Structure formats: structure tokens, C-alpha cells
Amino acid sequence: MLKKILDKFNSITSDNGKNWLLAFIWIVIFESISTIIEFKNIEYSQNYITHMPDGVFKEVLIAILLVVFLWYGVYNFIFVHRDRFFLYALYAAVCIYLFFTHDITFTLMLHNLNPFALSYNEFSFYLIIQLFIKIIIIYLVYKMLIAIKNLKSKDK
Incomplete structure (x- = not known):
């Protein structure tokens, strides 16, 4: 049962170690x-955020991101391409990150990229979720490295 679940997970997240781009997209998602959960639950994560001030530039940037998001979504709906759909999911994850954190420099996400860096003061539901997500990310990095190795061995 567990082997079937792991095989299905590998198929969805890295095409069984063959597609490094797919693994990378899932890592970013x-x-x-993980970063949004940390932003909502840990107070000191606010220190890493560089807020974009309200103004015309912010409104134009949001409008451009929204138009590109909608256009790319319609395009993928009409011409269904699996890899492009995953890029669309990557774009959606970045937009959702920006919506919740307002961090245009991605400083919090870059700080949070270290899979071994966990911020906790006590054992809580937040810590369990973060540990679970970090384990998944470490596994996906492993699968991405396998896919890159397989790609290089194919080229030889």
C-alpha cells in the first residue's frame, strides 16, 4: 500500500526521477x-519581508501579473500541454506567495529554503506541518538530482 502511494507520488512529482523541471516546480510550490504558513504563524518572519509601498507601481505590477496569469491560464486550457500546465502552477504559487506576504524580494522564501532550518519554540501543529513539508522538499531535491543525473547520462 505504501509502495503504491510512493510510486504515485514519484510519478506526479518527478515522473519517477526523469523530469527535473517537474521536481523543481513542486519544490517551489x-x-x-511552507513560507506562507511560516509567515502566518511565526511573528519574527515579518523581519525578512520587504513590503512594497502602495502606489501606482504596485497597482500596475499587480495588473500585469494578473493579466499574464489569466492569459497563460486560457492558453493552457486551449492548448493543453502538461509541462506548460506545471509552469502555470509555478506561476500561481509565486502569485499566491506575493498575495499573502507582499514580499517582492522573496527574502523570506530564500531564508526558508534551507530544509534543515526550522523555527520553533515548542512542539506544535505548526512544527509538524513544517517538518512534513521539509521532508517532502528534501525528497524532491533528491529526485531532482537523480533526474539531472539521468539527463546527463542520456546525453553521453
Whole structure:
């Protein structure tokens, strides 16, 4: 049973170690989720955020991101391409990250990229979720490295 679940997970997240781009996209998606959870639950994470001030530039940037997001979504719906759909999911994860954190420099996400860096003061539900996500990210990095190795061995 566990082997079937792991095989299905490998198929979805890295095409069984054959697609490094797919693994990378899932790493960014899980990292975005982890960072948003940290942003909402840990107070000191606010120190890493560089807020964009309200103004015309922010409104234009949001409008451009929204138009590109919608256009790319319609394009992927009409011409269904699996790899492009995953890039769309990557774009969606970045937009959701920006929506929740307002961090245009991605400083919090870059700080949170270290899979071994966990911020906790006590054992809590937040710590369990973060540990679970970090384990998934470490596994996906491993699968991405395998896919890159397989790609290089194919080229030889």
C-alpha cells in the first residue's frame, strides 16, 4: 500500500526521477506553502519581508501579473500541454506567495529554503506541518538530482 502511494507520488512529482523541471516546480510550490504558513504563524518572519509601498507601481505590477496569469491560464486550457500546465502552477504559487506576504524580494522564501532550518519554540501543529513539508522538499531535491543525473547520462 505504501509502495503504491510512493510510486504515485514519484510519478506526479518527478515522473519517477526523469523530469527535473517537474521536481523543481513542486519544490517551489511546497516551499511557497511552507513560507506562507511560516509567515502566518511565526511573528519574527515579518523581519525578512520587504513590503512594497502602495502606489501606482504596485497597482500596475499587480495588473500585469494578473493579466499574464489569466492569459497563460486560457492558453493552457486551449492548448493543453502538461509541462506548460506545471509552469502555470509555478506561476500561481509565486502569485499566491506575493498575495499573502507582499514580499517582492522573496527574502523570506530564500531564508526558508534551507530544509534543515526550522523555527520553533515548542512542539506544535505548526512544527509538524513544517517538518512534513521539509521532508517532502528534501525528497524532491533528491529526485531532482537523480533526474539531472539521468539527463546527463542520456546525453553521453
